[in-house]
Amino acid sequence: MIQICDDKLIFQLLLLVSVVACETKEILTFTAHERGRVEIQCPYESRYEAHEKYLCRGGCPRLYKDKVVESGSSARGERFSLTDNKTAHIFTVTISDLRTEDQGQYWCGVETGLRKWDVFTEIHLEIKHVSRVSGLSGQHLYIHCHNKSELKNDVKFICKGSDPSLCETSAIRASSEIKSNGRFSLSDNKSTGVFTVTITNLTEEDSGIYWCGAAQRGQEHKNKWISVIDLNISAGLTLIIIMVMVIGILTGFGFSLFIYLRQRQKKEGTQPTDVAQGPSKNLPGGDMRETREVDCDYEDISSTLYHPDYSLVFPAFAEHDDSVYALAQLPSSPSDEINYSSIRFTTTHHSDRTSDGQETCDYTTVRP
Template sequence: MALLFFIFLLTFVQDESTAVLSSSPIFGPKQVTGLLGGSITVKCFYPRSNVNRHSRKYWCKESTRRCSTLISTSGYVAPEFTNRASITDFPENGIFIIEISELGRRDMGQYKCGIGLNDKGLSFRVQLDVSEDSVMPDEAQLFYTEQHGSLTMTCDFGNQYASFRKYLCKMSKTSCSTVIDTHGNIDPSYKGRILLTYLDIPGSFQIIMTLLKKEDSGLYLCGAGNYGAEGESKKLDVHVYEGALVPKGQPILSGVQGGSVSVECHYDPKENVTIKYWCKWREHGCIQLIHNFGYVLDSYEGRIVMHDDPENGTYTIILNQLNEADAGYYWCMTDGQHERKSTAELKIVEGQPSLAVDNEIHAVASSPLTISCTYPCKYAHYEKYWCKWKNTGCEPLISSDQNEASLVVTCDKASRILSLKFDQVVPTDQGWYWCGVRHAGHYGETSAVYLQVQGDSSPNEELSSRINSENRDSLLNNGNEGPGAESSADGHEERKNTTVVLSVLLPLGVVFLLLVTLGVVVKLRLFKNSDLVSVASYRTNISMTDFENVRQYGAKDNVCMEEDHETQIGRMDEYITTTGSPKSKKAKRGSKEEVEMAYTTVLLKDNTIPTRSSQEQ
């Protein structure tokens, strides 16, 4: 009887020991295999707490009574492992690695990797096998994460499996149950918290699992094809431990039709996290709605905003104007090394929004405007604000004070009305405005209104608008005639260049005209006593002082000339005819005739032409 009791007690102790080991946060491979004369590498994971970072890590071999230390981070190495074993700790990653070379059959057996001063601390059991075969069995890839956290698993099977079904299944003693596949099948217990997406490389895909539970620990297979039949698969060993580093998040969100919800997403502010985004889960992917670089899905314009708080390692997503189609699962995503992905389910429930505003307001430019937002008593002690929505955020406007945009935010606590006043509405005021509340730095409910600004309908502005429109159409028509017309942008550039040229040439033209006018005035003064004459076809300026004998030999004393006297000037068809009696009235001669008479007088004086009497003889 005593022997039976002792056997039962021993079995109970062994079961309890196994349970303790399985619940230990230390995690490693259950089995490793090395070639005879070769080497192995064993990775053991542990929680990245301050205590564990500085604690002793060890590798020991089990016997019937104890686990003898072979090597540790304190510097100890057993004689039989000298020069063929090493242990390296990476506290920033929560992992230490044991390497053993020159394997022999004597190395086969049960081992433990652990943390603490002795083998009774936190540890994980590992089976080491040594094989003489040249083909090594596939070992499972290890994944170690804390409860409520997330993990990412990548599987690559090559281009030959690009068209095959992709899947993830969880192993049991007799089968492998499908968790998710590319045919749309999802285990109900994983719905909304697992995601399968294709990668750029053909035949490869990625699985993201979030809101992990203790029962998610176990051995999985990711594969291409069908389990147990055609295709290929890969082992994935997942261990979920209890930890306090990752917040539990908000698994369920409730919103009313036309209302809003807010979600806080967490990330490690110490990591170099560059991308933060929020997406809506579906069976074949996750549609990105907004990210921290200003992207917003078109159908969510004016409805969604992201508030980032790097100091606290959180970013808040606010979604308003809710409708039935918004129900579903949403994911918080980052690109941190230790990814902190979380998911929440949004449900649309019956009720009315607490904040009330008009959905759309029309205003005329240059007119005053007041937009009112009513709130219930439960928000009496909350901070209330108005903000103008942009794709990069919705920063609250200055409360109860006039800001640069001539906006005033006032709050009437007696009537529970938060007002946004415009002195004069301008076209740039058009857009989405949010009325919201927040408390202790956390954003709460919001309500959105769209402000539509129309132009002033006064007659003067209508006339000005019509004239500007006609001028614009005229310019466009002039600049875009014919089949080879340029675009309006080119016409605008051409008009711009023309304006620049005119602005340069006009002043130069004015200066040139002034210089010409000045030259004319000076020239007139210089030739005040000069006359403009013509000899044959040659024009020149001859001063009258050059002809001192004009009075002696000019037309005044030429009484011998016929009454009808023709004098050829210039071309053959140009004549000046003078008629009259020299006694009764003197013929009025022009300067041209006087010049020719003076020229004739000079010739007579030099006896170069015959006189009239000699001609008659």
């Protein structure tokens, strides 16, 4: 009976030691942002190289383990993956496409073969909301970071990098101690709890994820992340606006010029004459002559008739030399539009010839 009591006492002592060990073990904190990714690194002892590893969420040390991913088995979702570096004795769990609901308590677990007596490391995952800010190339921008009152005396800083671990070593970094770094400068208003970062002469390369953070002096490696900014710098917006304005102005000018020339053309009546060739009909004297294509000289004849049925142009040669006739037929119902008639030319066999044997004639352009 005494032996049984001793066993119970030993069991209780072991349970108490395990609980105390869990509570005193350091909690590892990882911070990431929405739509980003995080790598949770879980160290373990070398004797557990061949043992199964896993990541569980919530009350993992209890009987039921909510495992989101484990080695040797498929993960619960495509966003989770696990890799084991047995040389470094660290297994890494990667979570991608992070959401706010992913925030919370996790446990890195290593199976020991003693049922519930697995080895655990507590993890706290923090997911930051992303504020999206836009700017134009060549201009300047102000980024405001709001911090809590307990961080009033801490060193404030801003750095660039999707992963905070990369952000810590980023070359683009300005702080309340180093107030200026190239085009980046920082001013801290402790009374309002807001520090402001100014970026001058923006470029497209300034686009990316920025972290506002704070740390106690002398403990810069223990950063406290305040907020996340997704900065997008557009280089072509101003140029596109200017191009659209120029195209609009040129289009309007071209359209106005077209209308002006059209109206002027109608007013002056400079549309081209439609000239056709063919056999002549109803010429004076009833002559029916063969139509030929000839080289002709012409002069303008302006008609003073407003409503003629037809206009007859007499020969330009001698009285009995009727080698050339032009018949201008105008429409019987004239309108406001400029109309031109077909002009037919005829020639006799005794028309003038040039030195090289080509026939010539004179003809006129008739305008109503």
